């Protein structure tokens with residue numbers, strides 16, 4: 001196995017230019033591919049998740065030209081893909097898999113969609129059940145309720161559709177992006193709780209940038225007026241990734257800072273910018289501009305025992321990804337931190353509640369876990385040095401645990417898993433820590 005030994009850092013300081021947002025990149029690629037004309041996409045995230053979407057769109061017959069390192073021209077196919085039969089491999093990219101299932105089911109054609117073994121353990125039944133109400137023909141090729149899937153041509157009936165939103169918001173996001181392709185007015189009714197709402201807001205905001213407007217009726221129903229087609233905005237810029245920002249902002253708070261991230265700020269479309277509010281609650285000082293966020297905690301740093309951050313109890317449903325960063329930040333806080341309403345962690349890249357609990361314990365923390373919460377009390381004395389942290393092929397596990405090096409030396413196993421969303425994460429992290 002590959003690993004990375006991070007030496008202990010005595011302080012944090014610096015400026016980081018963030019890579020493009022994963023959630024925005026994959027939405028824009030799909031919407032641009034369905035639009036009426038060429039869209040120049042600037043600052044696209046270059047990572048495994050976006051490579052999976054780019055590759056899939058290429059197989060579906062979308063012409064995508066590279067202009068520069070992270071700038072692409074996507075030639076829109078005007079509401080349908082040229083290739084009607086294909087096998088698509090989507091790795092572990094939820095933001096590629098779920099929306100493509102919805103779009104391909106509605107457009108018609110014969111497709112097979114698969115991913116890495118973990119993708120085949122991530123549920124998709126709520127989306128398939130919704131699409132089947134429209135008469136879509138979808139078959140499970142492995143376990144019932146999970147990828148891989150086969151989609152066959154079907155005569156889509158436009159009828160109000162009901163969808164559950166308590167396992168993943170990506171199902172609703174996928175349906176919202178797909179239904180305008182019918183050309184008719186559509187109604188989506190959400191049953192039960194909808195989780196991760198800021199990601200649905202992001203979907204609606206980006207659809208609007210491509211000229212398609214939906215009416216959000218108090219998160220219970222969504223109406224998509226008919227006769228709307230995706231229109232290229234000409235050029236569109238992908239803002240920096242707010243979830244990726246969380247590691248640097250946490251480092252600023254733990255190590256003293258200031259650490260500034262550039263690429264997201266007060267004008268961001270992403271819910272994960274609210275991670276900064278949580279850090280502020282923990283006692284960090286946060287400054288924000290239109291396109292940057294800075295965190296600091298003057299006087300903090302040096303050792304894990306210099307714990308001046310405050311423990312918090314927080315409902316993290318609105319920031320499911322950045323909330324993981326709070327779990328390792330909690331190692332540097334006084335008292336017990338509780339992160340609540342995070343059941344979705346269990347069905348992401350790994351069972352994140354269980355993985356997080358197991359690895360935090362290696363550092364001497366006392367951790368309690370429940371179906372939908374995690375409670376972390378740091379050790380009374382120093383964190384255990386030289387722990388060997390397993391990352392479960394989960395980019396966020398690797399990035400979260402890099403923060404431990406602000407207290408003690410730590411080993412990160414399989415560090416390359418960060419390629420899912422942030423291939424040069426550790427190089428950037430090294431520039432803001434003083435060792």
Ligand SMILES: O=C(O)C1=C[C@@H](OP(=O)(O)O)[C@@H](O)[C@H](O)C1
Pocket residue numbers: 022023024094095167168169170173195196199320321344
């Ligand atoms: O729509 C999106 O871009 C995402 C939604 C969230 O998933 P859930 O809705 O499953 O919580 C988030 O965890 C994921 O990284 C990206």
Ligand SMILES: C=C(OP(=O)(O)O)C(=O)O
Pocket residue numbers: 092093094095321348349396421
């Ligand atoms: C849950 C995540 O990814 P996905 O888009 O595959 O759901 C994530 O990036 O934390």
